[in-house]
Amino acid sequence: xxxxxxxxxxxxxxxxxxxxxxxxxxxxxxxxxxxxxxxxxxxxxxxxxxxxxxxxxxxxxxxxxxxxxxxxxxxxxxxxxxxxxxxxxxxxxxxxxxxxxxxxxxxxxxxxxxxxxxxxxxxxxxxxxxxxxxxxxxxxxxxxxxxxxxxxxxxxxxxxxxxxxxxxxxxxxxxxxxxxx
Amino acid sequence: xxxxxxxxxxxxxxxxxxxxxxxxxxxxxxxxxxxxxxxxxxxxxxxxxxxxxxxxxxxxxxxxxxxxxxxxxxxxxxxxxxxxxxxxxxxxxxxxxxxxxxxxxxxxxxxxxxxxxxxxxxxxxxxxxxxxxxxxxxxxxxxxxxxxxxxxxxxxxxxxxxxxxxxxxxxxxxxxxxxxxxxxxxxxxxxxxxxxxxxxxxxxxxxxxxxx
Numbered sequence: 001x002x003x004x005x006x007x008x009x010x011x012x013x014x015x016x017x018x019x020x021x022x023x024x025x026x027x028x029x030x031x032x033x034x035x036x037x038x039x040x041x042x043x044x045x046x047x048x049x050x051x052x053x054x055x056x057x058x059x060x061x062x063x064x065x066x067x068x069x070x071x072x073x074x075x076x077x078x079x080x081x082x083x084x085x086x087x088x089x090x091x092x093x094x095x096x097x098x099x100x101x102x103x104x105x106x107x108x109x110x111x112x113x114x115x116x117x118x119x120x121x122x123x124x125x126x127x128x129x130x131x132x133x134x135x136x137x138x139x140x141x142x143x144x145x146x147x148x149x150x151x152x153x154x155x156x157x158x159x160x161x162x163x164x165x166x167x168x169x170x171x172x173x174x175x176x177x178x179x180x181x
Numbered sequence: 182x183x184x185x186x187x188x189x190x191x192x193x194x195x196x197x198x199x200x201x202x203x204x205x206x207x208x209x210x211x212x213x214x215x216x217x218x219x220x221x222x223x224x225x226x227x228x229x230x231x232x233x234x235x236x237x238x239x240x241x242x243x244x245x246x247x248x249x250x251x252x253x254x255x256x257x258x259x260x261x262x263x264x265x266x267x268x269x270x271x272x273x274x275x276x277x278x279x280x281x282x283x284x285x286x287x288x289x290x291x292x293x294x295x296x297x298x299x300x301x302x303x304x305x306x307x308x309x310x311x312x313x314x315x316x317x318x319x320x321x322x323x324x325x326x327x328x329x330x331x332x333x334x335x336x337x338x339x340x341x342x343x344x345x346x347x348x349x350x351x352x353x354x355x356x357x358x359x360x361x362x363x364x365x366x367x368x369x370x371x372x373x374x375x376x377x378x379x380x381x382x383x384x385x386x387x388x389x390x391x392x393x
């Protein structure tokens with residue numbers, strides 16, 4: 001499975017050079033692999049598997065917000081599993097579970113089967129806690145699939161303001177959990 | 182929001198996520214160092230016979246030991262700032278320092294009469310030495326903790342301890358130019374105590390401040 005990680009690394013490098021399509025692809029592939037990893041962690045802790053998708057989303061946001069901490073000359077697998085492990089433990093702790101997760105070779109984790117995952121993927125992360133401006137921007141881009149420029153037109157904002165609102169909104173989605181505790 | 186929607190939003194966000202951890206830590210560490218030096222100059226005078234002392238072996242052991250510790254703990258902090266980075270051999274390099282201290286301690290105790298041991302241990306004012314080193318470590322530790330927030334430490338307490346260790350090692354390095362006591366007995370006891378206290382402060386702060 002090392003070939004898969006090499007491919008992810010390639011996409012991530014392309015993404016940091018500005019290739020959004022490569023970034024979209026690597027995030028989708030990561031979501032598949034992470035879903036299997038998270039499910040395994042949750043079941044090991046005896047936690048409810050219905051939380052899987054929420055934790056996967058947490059990890060994806062963390063990967064996004066911390067992508068500057070990946071040294072592009074190093075393998076990407078240990079970096080991703082480091083983040084995933086941290087976020088799984090963090091989520092479990094917040095829900096009152098204490099777990100020890102071995103540092104696993106991410107390469108050994110097979111991506112989840114699509115069919116199996118489909119029902120869980122209906123789980124939605126609420127945007128309600130976001131300030132109104134950020135919520136509108138995130139909803140337009142994420143859920144309605146509107147481009148940055150169309151969102152700017154629709155919400156009567158500058159494109160720069162849309163970019164900043166999106167960026168801050170995603171940061172706020174990551175913080176949401178921490179403020180609950 | 183479904184995961185596919187989230188990914189669309191993440192991919193649309195092209196604003197940079199932050200500076201590389203090494204850059205953030207170098208900048209904040211430098212600021213902390215300058216603050217510590219200023220605090221040091223305000224707190225205590227330089228040792229009057231500093232130039233002369235540099236020709237003595239027991240004195241020179243101190244900068245060598247602290248130099249090794251600064252380098253090793255700096256590498257440690259940089260590694261702890263990134264998820265999945267292995268610590269490698271850096272802990273072994275750091276362990277050289279207590280090993281050198283212990284060797285010097287044994288040599289000193291073998292060559293100095295037993296009646297002088299307590300005097301060497303107490304030095305001129307051991308408690309002020311410890312207190313000052315801990316105080317001087319705080320600006321560096323705090324600055325590094327701030328810098329680590331731009332990283333992604335997956336072991337917050339350990340990363341905090343690393344920041345405290347580096348803060349303590351930097352503080353001790355600065356304090357050498359004041360400290361009038363060179364005996365390895367003194368160094369092994371009080372430098373160690375100060376650096377351990379600094380590391381514990383860092384660990385406590387790290388476990389609270391560095392969660393993300």
